[in-house]
Amino acid sequence: MTVLPRAPSRALGVFVSPGGRVLRPVAKGAAMKRLLFALVLALPMLAGCARPPTRLTIGVRNANDHVPFFLADDLGYYQSAGLQADVRIFPSNTELVEAARRGEVQLGAVPAPSAVAAIAHGAPLVIVAMTGRGSDALLVRADSGITDLAGLRGRRVGTIRGSILDLLLRQSLQAAGMDADRDVQIEYFSQLGDMLTALRSGQIDAASHTEPFLTQAEQEGWGRILLYYTHDWPDHPCCVVFARRDLVERQPELVEQVLRIHARAVDLAVADPLAAARAIGSRMKGFDLAVIQASLAPDKMRIDDHLEAREIERLAEAMYAQGLIERLPGRDEMLDLRFLERLGR
Template sequence: MSRRCFSTAAALAAASLAAPSLRAQGRIEKPRIALAVGGKAAFYYLPLTISEQLGYFKAEGLDVEISDLAGGSRALQALVGGSADVVSGAFEHTINMQAKNQFIEAFVLEGRAPQIAMGVSTKTMGSYRTLKDLKGKKIGVSAPGSSTNMVANLVLSRGGLKASDVSFVGVGTGAGALSALRSGQIDAICNTDPVMTMLEQKGDVKIISDTRTLKGTQEVFGGPMPAACLYTHADFVKNNPNTCQALANAIVHGLKWLQTAGPSDIIKTVPENYLLGDRGLYLASFNKVREAIAIDGLMPEEGPRTALKALASFEPSVKPDKIDLSRTYTNEFARRAKEKFKA
């Protein structure tokens, strides 16, 4: 009997000690979040849209206000300028910023391939043969400095061209991009889906580089290339761990849903204007990029190294020996979210 009493007392004592800790883990430091994204209608950010539309952020106790900007570089500027707490954007920005001695950290992955394709206009470049034909031409990207710009730079560098050999034009990731290419305002385009599939299927472009599949990404980058993720200042992650955990939970919940979602589920969930007036082509685009969407929010070990190698190949300011990749991301929050949702 005395042993039982002692065991009960010990258990109660342990519970009383653990209770404050458990409460601390559940308390969200910043329930209202300003989140910036550049081109939210693109499949690149589909996990963000799904998590928002299905109420997964609210389910985690968050009030997330999403600002949709012209491109990823604008979203990054919002974070640096203080008008955004968190960005849904390309992972490589964490490396670029560290090269400028500013530390931002990715904490949940949305895409495991860039889902970016580059094509030349069949209208203005019908005689295209090699990358050198792009010298002096206008290339449309979502926004200067964005991930689409980065992929375009990488493709050009492999043809012996520098960024200064062409003119980059910001065209967004929606109807404006379609119009710019079809009207002849640009000679080539590097963009995401559904824009690229729509241009491709209508015969408006000839695809010359494609990272919408894992195989295509391997061919272009030589390894796994992380794409969209949630990132923020390293200090924000340190000071708001429960908030970051809630955000990661919501995204991984969305990724889990996407694993089994059918075409009709997608159509019912995304806003009507994301379809760009053609449901069939939108779904064709989704099928093309589906494998590029992250599964569980975890950053693959080789991914950051691939990104660093790619950036260093055309960006002189990025010195591989000066970049600490361990400070560009953490899998701590995604790992817990994966366990929670069995993703």
């Protein structure tokens, strides 16, 4: 007699196989709960895959010590971190600071005095890192006969008002026993190129200038570097990284992410000066690659992200003493160094 397989006993919630083995299926309710639980666990991963990249505008200048931003952009560091970063070059520090004040720029780099002055005047910015040191000096014509700072007495010296070049010029003259407003004739310019043209043509006798223009003038034979300002302030801060205060408060993890990328690019620029020179040369036209690479020499400047609070306070105090700012901001108003501390920088 043929034995037919038993029909499932739905009342008991069991099935019997043709071999007589009792099978206990999972109840529909329990199966559905497990499925829903798995979906909930998967949602963050699915959302991460579909999340659009974070948009960010980073403002910089055409300057040697802004090269970490150039490298990070060229090598896709921001993109690989899920950031859609627009690294935008501004023609002047004033325009960059104003764009940041309006919220068009969220992070960026400017000379330290520009950042301090902006904060002193109420801009919602805070300094979060360094990007370069040194690179500034006094340049004279090779045939000028000027051999030291004393030779500048009564001469016309060019600089940019309120800039790092202005501050360091005044400090070096003071260290030499001279007063910038009494012992020399200060001529203010708004563009570095115009100042260099004025020096070469004899309209001024010296220029407070920066790299790679200094090295180019010497290699072309018409200029001579009289004094690097590191002579009076070794390893002085040049350009700093700033962030809008609302970004720091609302998205501190994003600021830390950008600074992690910045640190990586700083390390690359230090380890590979040729790569750094190429990144600068692709943006600063009119300079030979060899000139740019020579201008990055350690005795002239240093790419760096580390920052000590006291050096910015010292800079702000000097600005206040020289009348470059009317109010002296406090440490917490100017600086937020917790991100560098977290990164071990």
